[in-house]
Amino acid sequence: MRWTSPLLAMALTTGLAAPAMASAPGTRLVTDHGEICLQVSGHRDDPAAAVQIAGHAVPVKGHRNWRARVPVQTLHQWAPPFARRIEITVTGQTAPIMAELPIGLLGHTTGLAALTIGQR
Numbered sequence: 001m002r003w004t005s006p007l008l009a010m011a012l013t014t015g016l017a018a019p020a021m022a023s024a025p026g027t028r029l030v031t032d033h034g035e036i037c038l039q040v041s042g043h044r045d046d047p048a049a050a051v052q053i054a055g056h057a058v059p060v061k062g063h064r065n066w067r068a069r070v071p072v073q074t075l076h077q078w079a080p081p082f083a084r085r086i087e088i089t090v091t092g093q094t095a096p097i098m099a100e101l102p103i104g105l106l107g108h109t110t111g112l113a114a115l116t117i118g119q120r
Contacts, residue, residue: 025088025099032069040088040099041067049091054078075106082107 025042040053047063053070056078060066070078079086083106085098 024097027086027099027101029072029102029105030069032071036072037069038072038075038101038105039067039069040086041065042088042090042097042099044090044092046092051091052087052089054086055089072105079106 025040027038027040030037030039041062042051043065044051045064051058051060051066051068053068054075058068058070060068075086079101083101084103085100087096088099089096
């Protein structure tokens with residue numbers, strides 16, 4: 001039991017000394033001028049840093065806390081079908097961050113003429 005104390009102390013010290021990780025950008029669907037858009041929001045250390053979504057530069061609002069809107073139709077062109085996440089890159093980051101997309105956003109829909117539900 002004595003050996004757990006130094007290991008626990010080392011783990012706690014290492015965890016407290018570790019640099020803060022960038023939080024994942026948030027995503028949600030919004031309506032902008034009658035068009036359905038994906039709003040992506042995040043944080044950047046440099047207010048002048050450029051933001052890219054799926055490798056495409058996008059205009060952002062805000063300074064350190066930013067947000068960008070991309071029409072869903074444009075997102076369909078930028079991302080593969082059925083994608084669950086999208087890559088967000090902020091200039092100066094060491095690696096891109098993956099943002100979770102709303103479930104089913106990039107799926108395909110099938111129009112139904114009728115739907116029959118049977119009884120059990």
